[in-house]
Each structure stands twice: as C-alpha cells, then as structure tokens.
Amino acid sequence: MNDKVQCLKNCFLQGICHENPVFRLMLGLCPTLAVTVSLKNGLAIGIAATFVLLGSNIMVSLIKDFVPAQVRIPCYILIIASFVTITKLILQAYFPLVYAELGLFVDIMVVNCIILGRAEAFASKNSVPMSIADALGMGMGFTLAASGIGAIREILGSGKLLGVPIMGADYNPITVMVLAPGAFITIGVLMAIINKLNALKQKQAVKTAD
Amino acid sequence: MDINLARIFGIVISAVFVNNFVLSRFLGICPFIGISKKLDIALGMGISMTFVVTMSSLITWPFYHYILVPYHLEYLNIISFILIIACFVQLVEIFVRKFNPILYKALGIYLPLITCNCVVLFVTLLNIQNQLTYLESIVQGFSAGLGFGMALILMTSIRERLEMAKIPSCLNGAPIAFIIAGLMSLAFLGFSGLIVE
Numbered sequence: 001m002n003d004k005v006q007c008l009k010n011c012f013l014q015g016i017c018h019e020n021p022v023f024r025l026m027l028g029l030c031p032t033l034a035v036t037v038s039l040k041n042g043l044a045i046g047i048a049a050t051f052v053l054l055g056s057n058i059m060v061s062l063i064k065d066f067v068p069a070q071v072r073i074p075c076y077i078l079i080i081a082s083f084v085t086i087t088k089l090i091l092q093a094y095f096p097l098v099y100a101e102l103g104l105f106v107d108i109m110v111v112n113c114i115i116l117g118r119a120e121a122f123a124s125k126n127s128v129p130m131s132i133a134d135a136l137g138m139g140m141g142f143t144l145a146a147s148g149i150g151a152i153r154e155i156l157g158s159g160k161l162l163g164v165p166i167m168g169a170d171y172n173p174i175t176v177m178v179l180a181p182g183a184f185i186t187i188g189v190l191m192a193i194i195n196k197l198n199a200l201k202q203k204q205a206v207k208t209a210d
Numbered sequence: 211m212d213i214n215l216a217r218i219f220g221i222v223i224s225a226v227f228v229n230n231f232v233l234s235r236f237l238g239i240c241p242f243i244g245i246s247k248k249l250d251i252a253l254g255m256g257i258s259m260t261f262v263v264t265m266s267s268l269i270t271w272p273f274y275h276y277i278l279v280p281y282h283l284e285y286l287n288i289i290s291f292i293l294i295i296a297c298f299v300q301l302v303e304i305f306v307r308k309f310n311p312i313l314y315k316a317l318g319i320y321l322p323l324i325t326c327n328c329v330v331l332f333v334t335l336l337n338i339q340n341q342l343t344y345l346e347s348i349v350q351g352f353s354a355g356l357g358f359g360m361a362l363i364l365m366t367s368i369r370e371r372l373e374m375a376k377i378p379s380c381l382n383g384a385p386i387a388f389i390i391a392g393l394m395s396l397a398f399l400g401f402s403g404l405i406v407e
Contacts, residue, residue, distance in 0.1 A: 026240075026243070026244075026384060027240075029236075029239040029240060029243070030236050030237055030238070030239050030240075030328050033236040033239065034235060034236035034237075074293075074296060077292055077293075077296065078289065078293070081288050081289040081292050081293075082289065084288055085285060085286070085288050085289060088288070089285065104332055104335050104336060104339065107288050107331070107332075107335050108237075108328045108331050108332050108335070110288055110292050110331060111292070111325075111326050111327065111328050111331050112328075113240060113326065116326065176396065176399075179399065180233060180234040180235075180236070180395045180398075180399070181392040181393070181395040181396040181399065182392070183236065183392075184388045184389065184391040184392030184395055185388070185389055185392035187388050188381075188384075188385045188386065188387070188388030188389035188391075188392060189385070189389070191384055191385040191388065192378075192380045192381045192385040192386075193380075195379075195380040195381075195382075195385065196380040199379070199380060
C-alpha cells in the first residue's frame with residue numbers, strides 16, 4: 001500500500017518540477033503566453049486547464065481497453081473537446097468576467113498539446129488513480145508556470161499584483177511587458193535562468209563526485 | 211451580395227501585420243519555435259498551413275450557419291469544428307499522397323501536425339465570433355495562413371544566421387528563439403497604427 005502511495009506522489013511531483021510542461025517539455029505554450037498578462041489570468045487558465053486535463057485523463061484511462069488503437073486519437077480529441085465545452089459553459093455561466101478576459105483561448109485548449117500529450121503518453125497506459133495524480137501534477141505545474149509568468153508581467157508591466165499597487169508611487173511601469181513582446185521575452189529569460197541553474201547543479205554534482 | 215472592399219483590405223492587413231496570429235496572438239508557437247531551423251521546411255509548412263486554414267474557413271462557416279444555427283446547436287461548435295478540421299486534413303493527406311507523391315514527400319510530416327495547430331481552430335472560431343460574412347471568413351483564413359507563413363520564414367532566416375553566432379550556452383536553443391520572437395513582436399507593434407476601424 002505504501003509503495004502505491006509513494007508511486008502516486010512521485011507521479012504528482014514529476015509534473016510540477018522535473019517534467020514541468022511549460023519549461024521542460026515545452027508544451028502548451030500558446031495559452032501560457034497569450035493570456036498571462038496578470039496573475040489572475042494565469043491562475044484562471046491554469047485551473048481551467050487542470051480541470052480539462054483531469055477529466056480527459058480519467059476518461060481516457062477508463063476507455064483505454066475498449067478503443068482500437070487506430071481510432072484512439074480522434075476519440076481523445078472528442079473527449080477533450082467535450083470537457084473544454086463543459087469548462088467554457090461553466091465559465092460563461094458563473095464567471096462571465098473571467099471568460100471575457102480569456103475568450104477564445106479557453107476554446108482552443110482542445111488543441112493544447114499538454115492535454116492531448118498526457119492522454120496519449122500517460123493516461124492511455126496507466127490506471128485511473130495514476131492518471132489522476134499525473135493530471136493534477138501536470139495541471140499544477142502548468143498553473144505555477146502560467147501564474148508565475150503572469151505575476152512577473154503584471155508587476156513589471158503595471159506595478160501591481162492582483163490589482164493592488166505594490167511597486168510604490170514613483171515606479172514607472174514597463175508597458176511593453178503586458179503587451180505581446182513582454183511574454184516572449186519573459187519566457188525566454190526564465191528558460192535561460194532555469195538552464196543556467198541546471199548547468200550549475202550538474203557542475204556541483206560532478207565536483208562532489210570527484 | 212455587397213462586398214465591402216475596404217473592410218476586406220482591413221482584414222488582410224490586420225491578420226498579416228497588426229494582429230499577426232503568431233507574434234501578437236501567440237498561436238501556433240509550437241511549430242514556430244520547433245521547426246524554424248531550415249528554410250525549405252518552413253516554406254512547406256507555411257504553404258500547407260495557408261491551404262488548410264483557408265479551406266477550413268471555407269467549410270466551417272456554412273456548417274455553422276446552415277446546420278448548427280437552425281438546430282440551435284451553437285454550443286457544439288468546438289467539437290464539430292475540430293472534427294471537421296481533422297477529417298479535412300486527413301482527406302488532404304490521402305489526396306496528396308495519391309495524386310502528387312513528390313508534394314506528399316515534401317509536406318507529408320507537416321500535414322498531420324497542422325490538425326493540432328491552434329491557428330486553424332482559432333481562426334474558424336474567430337470567424338463566427340466576429341460575425342464575418344462568408345467571403346470575409348475566407349479572406350481572414352487565407353491571410354492568417356499568410357501571416358503565419360511570413361512569421362515562420364522570417365524567424366527561420368534569423369535562426370539560420372544565428373547558427374554562426376556565439377551565444378551564451380544557457381540561452382542556446384529555445385530561450386534565444388523566444389527572445390528573438392519578442393524582438394520581432396516588438397517590431398510588429400509598430401504596425402498597430404495602421405488599422406483604423
């Protein structure tokens with residue numbers, strides 16, 4: 001029993017750091033860049049994606065033994081599209097302001113490579129509990145990345161965090177950070193920092209091995 | 211049918227330059243970063259993309275307005291559009307393989323990839339959301355493909371030059387590509403004064 005719990009935990013943590021979908025696997029970049037003008041939007045798209053991922057992973061894992069291999073991809077896409085439609089209807093009904101901000105980027109989660117990628121690479125080969133752990137881990141990893149980028153862009157671009165000014169009165173906002181170029185530059189610099197840190201870590205490991 | 215030439219011109223300029231689907235709406239980033247390494251491949255991808263996105267607009271618009279709307283099934287648009295696009299891409303692939311093997315060899319791998327490209331689905335949904343006419347949707351589809359191809363080719367040319375440059379090792383690969391995309395997107399911001407709605 002303990003082994004199983006450990007396994008689930010590993011699965012969950014993998015998605016958050018070692019296999020972070022955005023920074024490591026480079027999946028699902030479009031929504032990460034497009035809507036992350038603020039921390040709130042980053043969180044919203046992250047939670048929406050986690051919900052779809054959870055639903056589709058569970059369904060795919062349940063049907064994996066009945067669906068012939070040749071038609072599996074269309075089946076996955078249909079499952080994902082259904083969950084995206086559900087998410088969209090929920091957002092429209094209960095959080096119309098959030099939907100107005102995210103707009104069509106909720107709809108195009110259907111073709112988000114994270115969701116299809118996890119369905120194909122993970123849920124179609126693993127049991128339901130494992131798939132749930134994987135979905136939650138990947139979803140959390142994506143949410144963290146999206147809200148991190150959102151927070152950086154919001155702080156630099158408008159001097160606020162969650163709408164509250166935090167940079168002091170004489171801070172001059174770098175407007176370009178909330179426009180399109182800011183997203184590209186932020187993610188580029190973040191990836192470079194992560195690469196650098198990894199390189200340093202490896203160097204350290206080699207040194208201690210010596 | 212009354213055709214508003216100025217509006218159509220506006221749509222073209224908007225989709226190609228001002229609201230370029232890659233550089234200011236962040237769609238189709240995966241191929242943009244992933245395959246922008248060789249110029250001939252980028253060209254092939256750009257052409258297949260333009261073709262698929264134009265044809266998808268051509269098919270989904272009548273489908274929405276003559277099938278989904280009369281039966282009040284508008285909420286099914288995501289599911290039905292993605293199915294139409296997937297089937298259409300498959301059809302094109304079979305057709306090209308049968309009638310033009312040389313072209314198939316050149317485009318073969320990229321055609322299926324396009325199904326999963328957000329530009330196609332986004333454009334077809336945007337056509338409906340902005341309540342464009344049939345002709346305007348087709349024009350928007352075509353210019354979206356054109357804008358995507360242009361951004362991809364520009365990016366590839368820069369990256370081919372970059373092969374020679376000496377850059378810090380931590381920036382190698384994707385990070386520098388993103389920063390270049392940021393600078394390109396900054397340049398494209400200059401077009402934003404062009405549109406007068």
